Amino acid sequence: MENVSNPGLEALYWKEQETARAASPDDQKLSQEDFFKLLTSQMSMQDPTKPVENDQMIAQMTNFTMAEGITQLTDEFRGFAESMTSNQALQASGMVGQKVLIPSDMAYLNGERPIEGVISLPQTGQDVNVRIKNEAGEVVHTINMGQMPQGQHTFEWDGTLADGSKAPSGDYIIEASGRVGGQSEALPALTYGLVESVSMGGARGIVLNLESIGRVDLKDVIQITNGG
Incomplete structure (x- = not known):
């Protein structure tokens, strides 16, 4: 060819x-x-x-x-x-200086703002209480809330100890419990953290840097409130 x-x-x-x-x-x-x-x-x-x-x-x-x-x-x-x-x-970026509610049992006391959080009850509970522990695991304060209906309930601690003195600034652990349906059980706790800065987390998207608590994904934030 x-x-x-x-x-x-x-x-x-x-x-x-x-x-x-x-x-x-x-x-x-x-x-x-x-x-x-x-x-x-x-x-x-x-x-x-x-x-x-x-x-x-x-x-x-x-x-x-x-x-x-x-x-x-x-x-x-x-x-x-x-x-x-x-x-x-x-x-x-407009969230800097605001408080955000996150699913965490860690809270920070800085001497200027109280520790604030929320506990959730699946149904009416009795003998509901919130225990606040220091980093050594010692209970430094207990909030007795008694009987509480189903739903979310706020708690607050300004750092005052039983003897009237102030607890030192630092990280504290929140534990909540109560009798629900006749049985004692642990209750999920949510705590507020102060937003210090905002950064891009790559695949994580927007990441909030909270005072002492550290990095938290924006998608995990449950509520935003005035820093006050």
């Missing part, structure tokens, strides 16, 4: 190769305009004995259009995601 060559097409090919080698990575990207120029050249310089079939031409155009569309869509979604993250970070 005889091979048919086209000098014009070969010249165009080598010219394109030299240009591609000299171009920067961005210049080597094929735009829609470049694609149609090459397609037009291909049609004008094709072997007349073996013209490009319509199906082949349509397939080339479809593949290029789909690839360009996917790239554009990806860029748009990336831009949208970056915009959303920036907006979230901007909104979260």
Whole structure:
């Protein structure tokens, strides 16, 4: 079988190769305009004995259009995601100085603000109490709440000890219990923490840095209230 060559097409090919080698990575990207120029050249310089079939031409155009569309869509979604993250970070930055309620049994006493938290009762409970322990595990204060109905109930401790003195600043552990349904059981505790700063946590999203407590994901925050 005889091979048919086209000098014009070969010249165009080598010219394109030299240009591609000299171009920067961005210049080597094929735009829609470049694609149609090459397609037009291909049609004008094709072997007349073996013209490009319509199906082949349509397939080339479809593949290029789909690839360009996917790239554009990806860029748009990336831009949208970056915009959303920036907006979230901007909104979260307004939380600095605010208190957030989180599912944690750790609380911080700094001598200026009381320890505050919430306990949750699945149903009416009796002999409900909250014990506050220091870092050594010693109970330094007990809040007797008695009988409490189903729901969430707040508690507060200003650091005053039984002898009237003030407890030192530091981390304290919260434990709550009561008789529910006739049986004594531990009750889940939530505590408030002060937001000192906000940062981006990569895959974690927005992360709040709480006084003494540390890093907490924004999605884990149950309630936001004035720092006061």
